[in-house]
Amino acid sequence: MEINSYLFVYCYMFNMIPRTYQDLDNSCTENNHCVLPCHCTTSCNNGLCSGSGQCQSRWFGPRCQYNDLAKANDATVVLPQRNASINLHDNNDDTCEYNVSDVTVTWQTNYPLTWIRLITNKLDYFPNVRIRYKTNVSDTDFTSCKQQKLQLATDSTFDVWCQDKVNVMALKIEGKFASLCSLYISGGRNFAYGQKAVLLSNYEENEKVYNLSEAVDGDIDRFRFKRGTNLSITLSQPVVMTRVLLYHHVVLFNEWPGLLSLELFNKSDSPWFRYSTHTMEDGTIRTYVILTPATTQTGRVSIKANHPSILFPLTEVEAYGECPQGYWGLLCVNKCPEVCTSDCHVENGQCTSFCFGYSDPPECLTACSNDQWGVNCLQTCPKKCLHSSCDSYSGHCDQGCLGHSNPPVCDLECIKGAYGKNCSSTCSSKCINSECDHVTGFCLKCPDGYKGNNCEIKKFIMEMNSFGIGFAVCCGIVALVVLALTLSKTVLVQWRPRPKFISVYDETKIQEEKCHRYEQITKTVQPNEEVNDGYETSVFTMSQLKDNSHDLTDSPSEYEYINVR
Template sequence: MMPQMFLIFTILMLLAVKADGQTCRFGHPAADCQYNCNCAENCDRQTGCAGNCTAGWDGPTCQRRNVALHQTTYQSSDYNDTERFYTSELAVDGKVGHYLQETPCTHTQNDLRSWWMVTLNNTYSIYRFQIYNRVEKCGTLYKPCGRRLNGFTLSVGTNNQSYSTCYTDTTDSDYGPGNIINGRCNDSKPRTGNTVRISLPLGSFLTLCEVRLFVCSEGWYGVMCDKECVTDTHCFQCDDHGLRCEKCANGRWGTDCDEGCGHCWINTACDKDTSECPNLSPRCESGFQGYNCTLTCQPGLWGDNCVRTCNEYCLEQPCNAQTGACEGGCQPGHAGKFCDIEFTVDYTNVIIGCVVGVILAAALITLSVVLWVKRRQPGQSQGPAASAENTAVTHDVSHPDVPNRTREPWTDPVTYYNMITDEEHPYETVPEKEYDKIRSSRLGTDADTNYTTLT
């Protein structure tokens, strides 16, 4: 039991020594100690450096190195005043700031083409840099001094020869390109060499308060070495120097995998350096075209590689570039998602329906008129007593309101009965035939039985 415990204790001690030594930054993962720990003091297994960074290293976890620090420098000329000479090494002394005398900064004469140069102690892939610019006002016009860096160029060469331009500034401002310039090569491609040169395009003073050239620690990449390979979702693998991400996740491209690919077929990975989609068939998703599948189809075209034509019967052109659907509807006589179904409209049923509807409407109107007329006829809405009274008045030929009535009184049984029973107005001229009709209607078929009543 004791030998086993001793073996376990020995292994733990070895791991602890490795974690606290300069061979581990712990990072991700901690156990395999795959990163260097660039700390001036202890390296914590969970947070990295517990204190300051080793000289030349900086960043939140001491993950980037300034390879220009305290290296050999030169410049086109030295400016001096009553205070001092502003020589080239002041740009790599490790003192950052923005004021000529306080920092201090380098300063050339007003040369025809002012320049500054640093020679590194090794060959590096230069990609990122940081420049501290002067912010004071100066010159006879007393304008911001930072404007003097407008249009500067940073180039990388080998032994002060074969320079390749990494970065060219395009600023045109009275305040210059900024107080702190965090830059990288314009084309996102590193330059390999041991000499870095900064120059101005036209005659002017060149002032640099600090120049820093960064190289990332293992496992880090990005413009300021601020992205960690093992945790960044855009990068699958960094190179050995942390200079760049060697393999981007699908849908990403660029030196730092910070650019998005176009619409490659089924989200296939585009080329990391050119963004070109794989030459498949088809190359692009439906509705897109071009070598990197970023261009949409021209109006009237759709589908894979934009080779299909929208249906001419779409009501609104163009159709959907991805699906070909006529989203604005179809022209008359066509139907379907793509307006590819043709049909003829049969108006027979429509006409029959209209005719039947007119006939029914006319019938309803006629019936309504008939009912209305019947309801407006005299006596239809009154009781028997009122009807008899009105009838008597109506058939009274002597009534002053009805002077032209020609209807014979015996045609109305009630009127006639009143007349023949009225002793003061005997009416003896009633025709016998009419009398028998009236008598039968009022007394029934047995007229003889009630005849004496009427007489």
């Protein structure tokens, strides 16, 4: 069965991971190996460094179990405009670099990129970290990680994952750090250590199975050679494997006449990856590294040799990788909580509380709107971005600059005379010195006699000569006269006499007196004989009027009554 896969193979003329440390925990014995090796500068107690011990160089993380690629022999760590970056990889989290904007790491060979750990002593705000990489050192530009997530381990430690599943030769970590004390790049943990290892042999008539625990005991110099063709290592839990390291005996390996092949089996024990290679001619090379694609969970590792007549040459096998999605812990046996079944922190199982370019942790499925970016989309795109639109990860302007000339960074303001999108527009010639606002294009100053955003409106200006002065004085006098007349009219209206007010009672009494007088007149002029009609009743002689005039003297006339009302 032939399986095609993408991989890299590299050989080293040195031990990639030196065994100068104590390999076994204090509680372990020769016949009862611990699940985890000890990588402390002092002894280990249940996997923890005793006393003032700390992780050995090239190891970090929980129980010092993660291999640090930032301290690989061929790694170079560079801080811009600084002579050294020793504080970032001195295994001391208390020594720091300050005001760091980015860090670049390069290697001479390819390594799998999974996640990095950053430690700071000033986590006043959460920096917007961005991972970029090169798969080949000759690449012109860095590629931004497309699937990035952020996890907070402690109040000063956060992990940044890149899930693009790539092997890289250069890595750039961008962000504004008030302080950066340590940088670790995970090379995974060795899942082959202490697992079940057997050597199958068909050299003799009856096939034999040898227990070959020395091949996974963490010591490349301790071995027990047997004749065999297939070394099989069964893992206690399927993991996502990223690289396999094969250590061999120099003399025996050079005598190997045939092929050596590596096979990986999934959790159903079906092969999913195979790679074969000829033996190496250089006897000084002790480590053979095979980078495997991190696409399928591996439950078993098999190394086959096609020549059974001599001793099996390998002294140690290491298989590095990460927990599969949905599991956490050093043994990858703990399941993530129900609220984040597919994604939790590998060390403590906590749900992801931060998303890069997404707003809904822990799922991180809802992308930021065009005008937002960063962790949980909490940052607003800069005003210097056209339409206030920016990349949801980096905050860089993705549709061009507004008032600036160098997209996508947009940190160079337009020169004099230019404005607008990427400074491609020219200020109005009517502006003084052709100077205008670098964003709107409005003139900063207009020539005398002009106004408006673009100095397009001509002002009306009266020349202040003798005529102008006289005209202004006359206008002032006329205005004063009009004002005086208006005030006089107002005063006269306010002081005009008003009619006398008569109460309702007085008016009623006047009406009664009038009626009484009228009765008297009627009785006086009415004859004793019967009156035929109203007209005759109302006729009387002038002499009668004169005789009765004294009765009307005191009563007000109709005209007077009307005036009173």
